Amino acid sequence: MIEPLTNILQVSLPELLSGEQIINTNRSANILKSNLYVCPICGNIFHSTGPAMISCCGVTLPALEAEQADEEHEIKCEKIEDEFFISIQHPMTKEHYISFVAYCTGERFESVKLYPESSIEVRFFSRGHGTLYWYCNHHGLFKKRI
Incomplete structure (x- = not known):
């Protein structure tokens, strides 16, 4: 053989x-x-x-390559007790939407898949400082340190 x-x-x-x-x-x-x-x-x-x-x-x-968010893709992150509550004011049409939001710390990478015509409200258990990533299907990947 x-x-x-x-x-x-x-x-x-x-x-x-x-x-x-x-x-x-x-x-x-x-x-x-x-x-x-x-x-x-x-x-x-x-x-x-x-x-x-x-x-x-x-x-x-x-x-x-992750970029810093512009006005159209600004993310809102609120710490509520032991969780980060993430929301974004962005279109969620079938043609233009946020595909996922992820939270990366020194020991974990967590992501939430989003779908067109749904709201952009995500919760992550707070595990300390890290980076949030979110992906717009038209404009690419964005990040923010939290």
């Missing part, structure tokens, strides 16, 4: 086809340096704690 070339070279098929080897030098995987990916075709959401080669629907996905 012939062994596949990917096994011999110890690389994945996408790495072999692209000619770029993914080497994660951060073996401890710092969750605060997480990468987020969203498929532009089907909307799948991917999270990695280090460099990764992610593909979906036949497309290799780049890691998203």
Whole structure:
């Protein structure tokens, strides 16, 4: 039996086809340096704690670059007892909506998937300082330290 070339070279098929080897030098995987990916075709959401080669629907996905929110994407975060109550005044139509909200701390990454025509109200148990991420399907990824 012939062994596949990917096994011999110890690389994945996408790495072999692209000619770029993914080497994660951060073996401890710092969750605060997480990468987020969203498929532009089907909307799948991917999270990695280090460099990764992610593909979906036949497309290799780049890691998203988070921006500071503009007026249209401003997030409201209130601490109510042991929870953060998150809300955003943003359209939630089938064409333009917030796809997810995530809360990342030093030990956890939590996300809530949102859907068109729903409200944007999310609660996260307060686990200390961290970063909120939210993704607009038209304008990309935004972040805010809390």
